[in-house]
Amino acid sequence: MDLSALSEAVIQGNIEKAKELTQQAVDAGEDPQILLDQGLIMAMDTVGENFAKGLLFVPQMLRSAKTMQECLAILQPHFQAGSVTSKGKIVLGTVKGDLHDIGKNLVAMMLEGAGFTVVDLGVDVAPEAFVKAVSEEHPNIVGMSALLSTTMPSMADTVRALSEAGLREAVQIMIGGAPVTAQYAEEIGADRYAPDAGSAVIKAKKLVASA
Amino acid sequence: MKLLSEEQIETVDRTARRILDEVGVKVLDENVRDRLAAAGVPVQADERVRLEGPWLDARLQEAPCRFTLFSRDGKNDIALGSGRCHFGNGGRVFQILDMATQGFRPTLLRDVANTAALVDRLEFIRFYIIACQAHDLSPAHYHRNDFYQAFARTTKHVMGGVDSLEGARQMHALAARIAGGEDTLREKPFVSVITNPISPLTLDGESLRILEFCGRKGIPATCAPAPISGATAPATLAGTLAQLHAEALAGVALAQFLVPGTPVLYGAVASTMDLRTMNLAIGSVETAMINTCSVDLAHRYGLPIYASAGITDAMLPDIQAGFEKGVSNLMLGMAGADFIHLAAGMLDSGNSIALEQYVIDNEILGMTERILRGIRVSDGTLALEAIARVGPGGNYVTDEHTVENMFEEFFYPTLAVREQYDRWTELGSPTPQTKAHDWVEDTLRRSELRLDAALVEDLRNRFPEIVDP
Ligand code: B12
Numbered sequence: 001m002d003l004s005a006l007s008e009a010v011i012q013g014n015i016e017k018a019k020e021l022t023q024q025a026v027d028a029g030e031d032p033q034i035l036l037d038q039g040l041i042m043a044m045d046t047v048g049e050n051f052a053k054g055l056l057f058v059p060q061m062l063r064s065a066k067t068m069q070e071c072l073a074i075l076q077p078h079f080q081a082g083s084v085t086s087k088g089k090i091v092l093g094t095v096k097g098d099l100h101d102i103g104k105n106l107v108a109m110m111l112e113g114a115g116f117t118v119v120d121l122g123v124d125v126a127p128e129a130f131v132k133a134v135s136e137e138h139p140n141i142v143g144m145s146a147l148l149s150t151t152m153p154s155m156a157d158t159v160r161a162l163s164e165a166g167l168r169e170a171v172q173i174m175i176g177g178a179p180v181t182a183q184y185a186e187e188i189g190a191d192r193y194a195p196d197a198g199s200a201v202i203k204a205k206k207l208v209a210s211a
Numbered sequence: 212m213k214l215l216s217e218e219q220i221e222t223v224d225r226t227a228r229r230i231l232d233e234v235g236v237k238v239l240d241e242n243v244r245d246r247l248a249a250a251g252v253p254v255q256a257d258e259r260v261r262l263e264g265p266w267l268d269a270r271l272q273e274a275p276c277r278f279t280l281f282s283r284d285g286k287n288d289i290a291l292g293s294g295r296c297h298f299g300n301g302g303r304v305f306q307i308l309d310m311a312t313q314g315f316r317p318t319l320l321r322d323v324a325n326t327a328a329l330v331d332r333l334e335f336i337r338f339y340i341i342a343c344q345a346h347d348l349s350p351a352h353y354h355r356n357d358f359y360q361a362f363a364r365t366t367k368h369v370m371g372g373v374d375s376l377e378g379a380r381q382m383h384a385l386a387a388r389i390a391g392g393e394d395t396l397r398e399k400p401f402v403s404v405i406t407n408p409i410s411p412l413t414l415d416g417e418s419l420r421i422l423e424f425c426g427r428k429g430i431p432a433t434c435a436p437a438p439i440s441g442a443t444a445p446a447t448l449a450g451t452l453a454q455l456h457a458e459a460l461a462g463v464a465l466a467q468f469l470v471p472g473t474p475v476l477y478g479a480v481a482s483t484m485d486l487r488t489m490n491l492a493i494g495s496v497e498t499a500m501i502n503t504c505s506v507d508l509a510h511r512y513g514l515p516i517y518a519s520a521g522i523t524d525a526m527l528p529d530i531q532a533g534f535e536k537g538v539s540n541l542m543l544g545m546a547g548a549d550f551i552h553l554a555a556g557m558l559d560s561g562n563s564i565a566l567e568q569y570v571i572d573n574e575i576l577g578m579t580e581r582i583l584r585g586i587r588v589s590d591g592t593l594a595l596e597a598i599a600r601v602g603p604g605g606n607y608v609t610d611e612h613t614v615e616n617m618f619e620e621f622f623y624p625t626l627a628v629r630e631q632y633d634r635w636t637e638l639g640s641p642t643p644q645t646k647a648h649d650w651v652e653d654t655l656r657r658s659e660l661r662l663d664a665a666l667v668e669d670l671r672n673r674f675p676e677i678v679d680p
Contacts, residue, residue: 054487058487058488058489059441059446059486099409099415102439106442148305149305149317149346150346150350150374178305178562179562196490197489
C-alpha cells in the first residue's frame with residue numbers, strides 16, 4: 001500500500017485528511033505496525049528534519065505532532081495490548097506560587113509530539129502535589145517550570161519532598177524556565193536542565209534511555 | 212500617529228465587546244463571582260463571567276478620565292488625561308548586566324536603590340517602577356523593603372507590583388507614614404500598583420483583592436494584560452488587539468465594580484512570539500504596532516493608558532537595543548500615550564537591566580520628547596527680522612536671535628558622539644556606552660537620600676524590619 005498520501009497529510013498537519021486515510025487503511029486490513037512505522041513515524045522524522053533546518057515554524061511542527069497523535073489513537077485498538085508504548089511518561093507542572101504557563105505548555109506539547117505521555121499538573125503546583133502525582137502515575141520524569149526567581153526554591157523543596165517520600169530514585173527530574181540555569185539544577189540535585197522546549201525533548205529522550 | 216482608521220478602531224472595539232459578552236472572562240475568585248452574580252451579571256458554572264454592553268458601559272463611565280500620579284516634591288507630577296506623554300522605566304527583572312565584565316548576576320536590594328537613584332537624576336524618565344527582584348530579601352517583609360529603597364532614593368512617582376495583599380498592605384503603611392497619614396496619601400498618592408490579568412481572558416483572585424485594597428485606599432492601579440501574539444493571543448495583530456482591549460476593559464470595569472470611581476489606568480503590555488522558535492519577541496516591530504493602536508482604544512473610552520514601549524530583546528546596550536527602543540518609543544509617543552512604562556533600563560526581553568541602559572534610554576527619551584514638542588511656528592521663530600538683519604552672505608552665530616532661541620529650540624544630548632575626530636581620539640574614543648558608564652559611577656558615588664534624617668529615623672523605628680541594602 002502506498003502510504004505517501006498519509007505521510008504527506010501528517011507533514012502538512014492536515015488532521016482530518018490524515019485520520020480519514022488512517023481509517024481507510026485500517027479498514028482495508030493494512031498492518032497497523034507498517035502504518036505506524038512507514039506512515040506516521042517516517043513523516044514525523046521529515047518534520048523534525050525540516051524544523052531543524054528552519055524550514056518549519058513551531059506551530060507547524062506542533063500541528064503535525066497532533067495529527068500523528070490523532071492517527072495513533074485510531075491505530076491503538078488494533079495493536080495487541082502493550083505493543084505500542086509511549087516513549088515515556090512525564091509529570092509536568094509550574095511550581096508553587098508561579099502562574100506562568102506558556103513555556104511549560106510548550107514543553108508539554110513538544111513532548112507529546114515526540115511520543116511522550118504528559119500528565120500536566122497545571123500551575124501553582126505544591127511539592128506535595130508533585131509527590132502525590134508521582135506515587136499515582138509512576139512517571140519516568142518529573143518536569144518543573146519556574147519563571148519567577150522567587151519561586152525557584154520550590155523546585156528544591158519538591159526534590160526534597162520526593163526524597164522524603166522515598167520516590168527520588170524512581171524518577172528523573174528535569175527543570176526549566178527563564179531564570180533557571182544548569183548550575184541551579186546541579187545545586188538542587190535535579191538531573192537535567194533544558195533551556196527550551198526543543199532541547200527538553202532531546203534531554204527527556206536521553207533521560208529515559210539512561211534510566 | 213495612527214495606524215488604524217477611526218472605522219477600524221471601531222471594529223476592533225466592537226469585537227472586544229463581543230468577546231466580553233459572548234466568550235466572557237474567567238474570574239478565579241468565588242467571592243467576586245458571587246458579588247457579580249448578586250449584581251445581576253451572568254456568571255457561568257465554569258467560572259466565566261459575561262460582561263454585557265450596558266453593564267460594561269456603566270462601569271467604565273465610573274472610571275476617572277483624569278487623575279494625577281503625584282511626585283513627592285511636586286516637581287514631576289504626572290497629569291494623566293492631560294494629553295501629555297510620560298515615559299518611565301520598567302520592572303521587575305531578575306538579573307543585571309555588569310558592563311565591565313559583560314556578565315549577568317541576580318539582582319539585589321541595592322540594585323533597587325541604585326536604579327531609583329539614577330531615575331531620580333534622569334530628567335526624561337518621569338517616574339520610577341521598582342526595577343528588579345531583590346534576591347537578598349526574605350519574603351516576609353519584602354514589599355516594606357523594596358518600596359522603602361525606592362522612596363529613599365527618588366522623589367518621583369513610584370509604581371510597583373506587589374506579590375500579595377499583605378505586600379500591598381506593607382507598601383501602603385509605609386507610604387502613609389511618609390505622607391504623614393492615610394488621608395494625605397489618598398489626596399496626593401505618590402505611589403501606585405501594577406496588577407495583571409492572565410491572558411487569555413483570566414483574572415486571578417489575588418490580583419482582584421489587591422485592586423480592591425488599592426481602590427479603598429485611594430492608591431491608583433492598573434490591571435494590565437500582557438497577551439503574546441501567537442501564544443496567548445491570536446497570531447494576527449487585529450486579533451491580539453481585540454483580545455487585549457477586551458482584557459483591559461474587563462480590568463477597568465472590575466476595578467470600578469469593586470470600588471466605584473477608583474483611579475485605574477487602562478493597561479496594555481502586548482508582545483509577540485517568534486514562531487520560528489517560540490522565543491518572546493518583545494522588541495518586535497509588531498509589538499510596537501499593537502501597543503500603538505491600544506492608545507486609541509483606551510482613549511476611545513476617555514481612559515488614561517498604562518502603555519508599553521522602549522523594550523528590546525537585545526542582551527547588551529547595543530545597536531539592536533538602540534533601534535528597537537527608538538522605534539517603539541517614538542511610535543507610542545506620537546500616539547499620545549499618557550504613561551509609557553518599560554521605556555528605560557531594560558534588556559533581554561524584559562529579563563535584565565543594565566545601569567548604563569537607563570542613561571542611554573534617558574537620551575532616547577529626550578529625543579522623543581523633543582519630537583513631541585514639535586516645531587514652534589510664529590513671527591519670532593520664522594525669524595524674518597533676523598534673516599533681514601543678517602542678510603545674504605552673513606551668519607547667525609552671533610545674532611541675538613540665535614542666543615534668544617538656541618536653548619529652547621534644540622535638544623542637547625550628552626551621550627551621543629558629536630566631537631570632531633581629533634578631539635574624540637584625544638578623549639579616549641568614548642562611545643555612548645562608556646559615557647553612560649562614567650555617568651553612572653559618578654552619580655551613584657554622589658547620590659543622597661531623598662528622605663530627611665528625622666523621617667528615616669521615624670520609619671526605621673516604626674518598621675524595624677527595614678534592612679540596609
Ligand atoms: C507573559 C508573562 C506574564 C504573564 C503570564 C501568562 C501566562 N499564562 O504564563 C502574566 C502577565 C500573568 C505575568 C504575571 C507576572 N509576572 Co510575568 N512575565 C511574562 C513574560 C513577559 C513572558 C514569559 C513567557 O511566557 N515567555 C515565553 C515562554 C515560551 O518562554 P519561557 O517561559 O521561558 O519557556 C521556555 C524555556 O524557559 C523552557 N522552559 C520553561 N519551562 C520549562 C520546564 C521544563 C521542565 C523545561 C525542561 C524547560 C522549560 O522552555 C520554554 C519554551 O522554549 C516574562 C518576561 C520574559 N521575557 O520571560 C515576565 C516575567 C517572568 N514576569 C515577571 C513578574 C515579576 C510577574 C509578576 C510578579 C508581575 C507583578 N504583578 O509584579 C506576575 C506573577 C504572577 C505569578 N504569581 O506567577 C518577571 C519575573 C522576575 C523575577 N523575579 O523572576 C518577568 C521576568 C518580567 C519582568 N521583568 O518583570 N507574567
